[in-house]
Amino acid sequence: MGERVAEVERKYEGGAPEVGVEGVAGVAEVRRVEADELDATYYDTAGFALATHRVTLRRRTGGQDAGWHLKLPATRADTRTEVHAPLGRGDDTPPEELRSEVTAILRGRPLGPVVRLRTLRRRTLLLDDAGRTLAEIAHDEVRTELPEDDAAAEPTNRWTPGPSWTETEVELGESGHPDLLDAVEERLLAAGMHRAASPSKLAHALGDRLTPPPRPPAEPATTGLTAVAYLHQQVTALLALDPAVRRAEEDAVHQMRVATRRARSALKSFGRALDREATDPIGQELKWLAAVLGLERDREVLAERLARRLAELDPELVGKPLRRRLRAPDTTGPSPHTALLHELDGARYFALLDALEALVAAPPYLRPAADAPAEDGAAAAVRRDHARLRAAVENALSLPPGEERDIALHDARKDAKRVRYSSEAATPVLGDRATAHTTRMKRVQQLLGEHQDSCIARDALIALRAAALAAGEDPAPYDAMVRRERDLAATVESDLPAAWESADQPL
Incomplete structure (x- = not known):
C-alpha cells in the first residue's frame, strides 16, 4: 500500500486573492514562495463512483508533491486520508496499490480520466519561530478540461475547455494546531471569502453531473x-x-x-x-x-x-x-x-x-x-x-x-x-x-x-x-x-x- 497521511484542510471561495495573515497568534513568519504550475488528471468510473463516495484519485505533475494521490474521507472534521504513490515511468494507469484501496467502491468497473485540472498555485507559508511550517495557504487559479467525448473510463488525449474558478485552501502543517485554522479563517471571512460549496476541485469541475448519495437524517422522524x-x-x-x-x-x-x-x-x-x-x-x-x-x-x-x-x-x-x-x-x-x-x-x-x-x-x-x-x-x-x-x-x-x-x-x-x-x-x-x-x-x-x-x-x-x-x-x-x-x-x-x-x- 502507498504512503498514508492525514490531510487537514479547509477550502474557501470569493474575496481578494491576497489576504493579510500577519500577526496571527503563534505565527512567527509569513513567507510567500514561488508559484507552482500543477497539471492533474483525475480518474473515476463512467458513473463517477469514486466522486460519489467523496473519493478522488489523480495523477499530478508539478509542485512539491508530484505523484499519484488518492484522497479518502475521514471521520474527523476538515480531514481526509491521503495515500501517495510515485508517478512511475510515464504510465497513466492508476497504480494497483491505490486501486486496491477502493476495490469495494469500484467493484470491477474500469477507471479512466474524467477531468484535467491546470492550476496556477500561489503559496504562503505560516512558520513558527523554528522555521517549521504551521500551515500553508494556497491561492489557486483553476482551469478545467473535460474529455472531448464526455465519457469516463475511456483512454483519451482529447480534451475540451471546462469551467474556471479561483479558490483558496488552508492546509495544516505537521507542526500546526487545529486552532490555527480558526484564526486564519477569521481573516479570510473578514476579507469577503466563504467556505467552498464543493468538497473538492473534482466535485466543482463535475458540477451537476455528480449526484451525491442520499444522507439519512441525524434525528429520524419515522x-x-x-x-x-x-x-x-x-x-x-x-x-x-x-x-x-x-x-x-x-x-x-x-x-x-x-x-x-x-x-x-x-x-x-x-x-x-x-x-x-x-x-x-x-x-x-x-x-x-x-x-x-x-x-x-x-x-x-x-x-x-x-x-x-x-x-x-x-x-x-x-x-x-x-x-x-x-x-x-x-x-x-x-x-x-x-x-x-x-x-x-x-x-x-x-x-x-x-x-x-x-x-x-x-x-x-x-x-x-x-x-x-x-x-x-x-x-x-x-x-x-x-x-x-x-x-x-x-x-x-x-x-x-x-x-x-x-x-x-x-x-x-x-x-x-x-x-x-x-x-x-x-x-x-x-x-x-x-x-x-x-x-x-x-x-x-x-x-x-x-x-x-x-x-x-x-x-x-x-x-x-x-x-x-x-x-x-x-x-x-x-x-x-x-x-x-x-x-x-x-x-x-x-x-x-x-x-x-x-x-x-x-x-
Missing part, C-alpha cells in the same frame, strides 16, 4: 428512517473498513464482521417496516459475508484463547509436541487472509454492496409501519427483541448442564446481539434510555460470548487430544486445559441468572 439511518451507518462502515481488511490491519476483520452483523440484525429487527421479500435475500448474503469474515477472526480468537490456556499449565506438562500442536498453522489450503481476499474480490461481494447501496437509496418501506413515529416504532422493535432474548435465556437456564444447554446459550448469545444492535439503532430517537439498554445487553452478550468461546476451545482441545494420543503423545496437558475450559463455562452458567436479572429491565 420508524423507516430510523432503520435506514442505522443501515446507512453500517454500509458506510463496510466500505471504510474494506481497505483496512485488505491491508490486514489489526481488528479490521472483526470490525467489518460486526458492521455486517449489525446490518443483518437491523433488517430483522425492523422487519415490520421493511419489505422482507426485498430484504431477506440481502440478509442471507450478509450472513454469508459474516461467515467469510469469521474464518479468519474465529481462528484468531481460538489461537489467543489456547495461548492463554497454555500459559496457565504446569510447566512440567508443557513440551515441544504440545507447543507445536497448539501453534501449528493449518497448511492444508490457502491462509485465511488469502481466502478472505479472494471472496472480497469476487462478484458475490460486489453484488451485495450494490444491493445494500440500492436499499438505503430507495428503501422498500412497508406502510403504515414505516411511517409510524420513530420513537414508537424503535421502542417496539427493541421490546420485541428483548422479549425474544428473555425467552432464550429462560429456556437455556431451564436445561441441565450439557450439550443441549450449550447450544441454547449460543442461541441466546445471538439474540443478545440482536437486541443490543436494535438498541443502538434506536439511540438517536430514544436517547439515554436506549444507551443504557444497549450497555446492559452488551454485558449479557459478553458473558454469553465467554461461554461460547469456552465451548469452541474445549472442542478444539478434545480434537487435538485425540490427534496427540494417536501419535503416542501425553494427553495429560489437554485434559488439564479441557477441565479449565469446563470450569470457565460453568462459572458463566452460574453467574448468568443474576446477570440476567440485573439486565432484564424495561426499556
Whole structure:
C-alpha cells in the first residue's frame, strides 16, 4: 500500500486573492514562495463512483508533491486520508496499490480520466519561530478540461475547455494546531471569502453531473428512517473498513464482521417496516459475508484463547509436541487472509454492496409501519427483541448442564446481539434510555460470548487430544486445559441468572 497521511484542510471561495495573515497568534513568519504550475488528471468510473463516495484519485505533475494521490474521507472534521504513490515511468494507469484501496467502491468497473485540472498555485507559508511550517495557504487559479467525448473510463488525449474558478485552501502543517485554522479563517471571512460549496476541485469541475448519495437524517422522524439511518451507518462502515481488511490491519476483520452483523440484525429487527421479500435475500448474503469474515477472526480468537490456556499449565506438562500442536498453522489450503481476499474480490461481494447501496437509496418501506413515529416504532422493535432474548435465556437456564444447554446459550448469545444492535439503532430517537439498554445487553452478550468461546476451545482441545494420543503423545496437558475450559463455562452458567436479572429491565 502507498504512503498514508492525514490531510487537514479547509477550502474557501470569493474575496481578494491576497489576504493579510500577519500577526496571527503563534505565527512567527509569513513567507510567500514561488508559484507552482500543477497539471492533474483525475480518474473515476463512467458513473463517477469514486466522486460519489467523496473519493478522488489523480495523477499530478508539478509542485512539491508530484505523484499519484488518492484522497479518502475521514471521520474527523476538515480531514481526509491521503495515500501517495510515485508517478512511475510515464504510465497513466492508476497504480494497483491505490486501486486496491477502493476495490469495494469500484467493484470491477474500469477507471479512466474524467477531468484535467491546470492550476496556477500561489503559496504562503505560516512558520513558527523554528522555521517549521504551521500551515500553508494556497491561492489557486483553476482551469478545467473535460474529455472531448464526455465519457469516463475511456483512454483519451482529447480534451475540451471546462469551467474556471479561483479558490483558496488552508492546509495544516505537521507542526500546526487545529486552532490555527480558526484564526486564519477569521481573516479570510473578514476579507469577503466563504467556505467552498464543493468538497473538492473534482466535485466543482463535475458540477451537476455528480449526484451525491442520499444522507439519512441525524434525528429520524419515522420508524423507516430510523432503520435506514442505522443501515446507512453500517454500509458506510463496510466500505471504510474494506481497505483496512485488505491491508490486514489489526481488528479490521472483526470490525467489518460486526458492521455486517449489525446490518443483518437491523433488517430483522425492523422487519415490520421493511419489505422482507426485498430484504431477506440481502440478509442471507450478509450472513454469508459474516461467515467469510469469521474464518479468519474465529481462528484468531481460538489461537489467543489456547495461548492463554497454555500459559496457565504446569510447566512440567508443557513440551515441544504440545507447543507445536497448539501453534501449528493449518497448511492444508490457502491462509485465511488469502481466502478472505479472494471472496472480497469476487462478484458475490460486489453484488451485495450494490444491493445494500440500492436499499438505503430507495428503501422498500412497508406502510403504515414505516411511517409510524420513530420513537414508537424503535421502542417496539427493541421490546420485541428483548422479549425474544428473555425467552432464550429462560429456556437455556431451564436445561441441565450439557450439550443441549450449550447450544441454547449460543442461541441466546445471538439474540443478545440482536437486541443490543436494535438498541443502538434506536439511540438517536430514544436517547439515554436506549444507551443504557444497549450497555446492559452488551454485558449479557459478553458473558454469553465467554461461554461460547469456552465451548469452541474445549472442542478444539478434545480434537487435538485425540490427534496427540494417536501419535503416542501425553494427553495429560489437554485434559488439564479441557477441565479449565469446563470450569470457565460453568462459572458463566452460574453467574448468568443474576446477570440476567440485573439486565432484564424495561426499556
